[in-house]
Amino acid sequence: MRATHTTATRRSSIAALAVLPLLALAGCSGGSDAAYPDDTIEIVVPFAAGGPTDTVTRIVADPMGEELGAQVVVQNVEGAGGTVAAGEVAAADPDGYTVLMHHIGMSTAPALYDDLNFDPVEDFAPVGLVTEVPMTIVSRSGLGPSNLEDLVAYLEDERESVTIAHAGVGSASNLCARLLQDAVGVELTEVPYDGTGPAMADLLGGQVDLLCDQTTNTAGQILGGEVDAYAVTTPERVEVLPDVPTTAEAGLPDLEIGVWHALYVPAGTPDEVIAALETALQTALADPAVVDQMAELGIAPVSAADATPEALAERLSEQIALWDDVLSEPGR
Numbered sequence: 001m002r003a004t005h006t007t008a009t010r011r012s013s014i015a016a017l018a019v020l021p022l023l024a025l026a027g028c029s030g031g032s033d034a035a036y037p038d039d040t041i042e043i044v045v046p047f048a049a050g051g052p053t054d055t056v057t058r059i060v061a062d063p064m065g066e067e068l069g070a071q072v073v074v075q076n077v078e079g080a081g082g083t084v085a086a087g088e089v090a091a092a093d094p095d096g097y098t099v100l101m102h103h104i105g106m107s108t109a110p111a112l113y114d115d116l117n118f119d120p121v122e123d124f125a126p127v128g129l130v131t132e133v134p135m136t137i138v139s140r141s142g143l144g145p146s147n148l149e150d151l152v153a154y155l156e157d158e159r160e161s162v163t164i165a166h167a168g169v170g171s172a173s174n175l176c177a178r179l180l181q182d183a184v185g186v187e188l189t190e191v192p193y194d195g196t197g198p199a200m201a202d203l204l205g206g207q208v209d210l211l212c213d214q215t216t217n218t219a220g221q222i223l224g225g226e227v228d229a230y231a232v233t234t235p236e237r238v239e240v241l242p243d244v245p246t247t248a249e250a251g252l253p254d255l256e257i258g259v260w261h262a263l264y265v266p267a268g269t270p271d272e273v274i275a276a277l278e279t280a281l282q283t284a285l286a287d288p289a290v291v292d293q294m295a296e297l298g299i300a301p302v303s304a305a306d307a308t309p310e311a312l313a314e315r316l317s318e319q320i321a322l323w324d325d326v327l328s329e330p331g332r
């Protein structure tokens with residue numbers, strides 16, 4: 001995590017004076033924020049390297065850095081289903097050098113944790129939505145069931161002898177594992193990891209049976225025949241996985257979930273800094289190379305209209321209300 005941003009130690013007063021006329025011409029108010037960015041920007045990923053959140057972040061980090069004229073690095077801060085990282089970013093300096101990439105977990109955390117040390121709305125300023133990502137229900141190769149109907153029957157028979165991996169309470173994979181167990185009416189044995197990158201490694205190694213994870217982390221393995229796929233959790237099939245039915249088609253219409261990623265900075269970050277990050281995000285998402293890389297993983301960048309603070313603020317509050325209702329239902 002970045003320490004206090006010490007502009008004065010990095011730039012001589014002569015250099016600072018030299019840029020002042022340019023800043024005035026550009027209509028900037030002066031001060032350290034007007035020079036943003038003049039240092040490395042860290043995007044904090046709340047899960048392990050190699051997983052879907054990490055992958056999405058690394059796809060956009062370089063093009064964002066090019067637009068900003070700064071180095072953008074990715075730092076993985078694992079723990080407690082993403083809440084450790086969110087708490088750290090909430091407490092970081094609001095200077096635009098510490099940015100959080102989080103997903104749907106930002107909206108489920110308040111319903112899942114009584115002792116959350118951050119408020120997703122009050123402690124952050126939204127930058128913009130990044131992607132919309134379908135999830136897939138997959139098993140280790142050779143588990144047995146050949147389609148979702150068979151899998152449901154298998155889970156009803158085998159129950160807690162079946163292991164399902166996820167990335168901790170608050171992760172998207174944990175949410176999907178909960179929804180799957182509720183939809184089938186069984187309790188499986190949950191195996192938490194620091195991220196679904198390591199969870200997928202164990203699924204491939206046969207150490208766990210099931211995983212519900214984003215296509216970002218499963219499309220390659222499904223297409224390569226390394227895992228068995230039962231369904232995608234979105235209303236529509238996914239273009240790169242045309243043979244995988246939706247949960248509705250395959251008999252579990254109540255199991256519908258789409259993951260959304262978004263960028264946040266600590267509350268109090270200056271508006272012009274947020275605007276610079278927003279522009280960089282929109283530029284990255286419009287980059288054909290980014291669009292292609294995402295498409296191969298079954299995911300799509302959001303529109304420029306959604307890569308905005310306003311759209312993210314709306315999505316976040318709507319999703320907090322939704323998941324509060326769903327997750328506080330009796331029996332959950």
Ligand code: MLT
Nearest residue numbers: 051053171172173195196
């Ligand atoms: C999740 O389940 O929330 C993510 O897949 C975690 C990750 O990015 O590793």
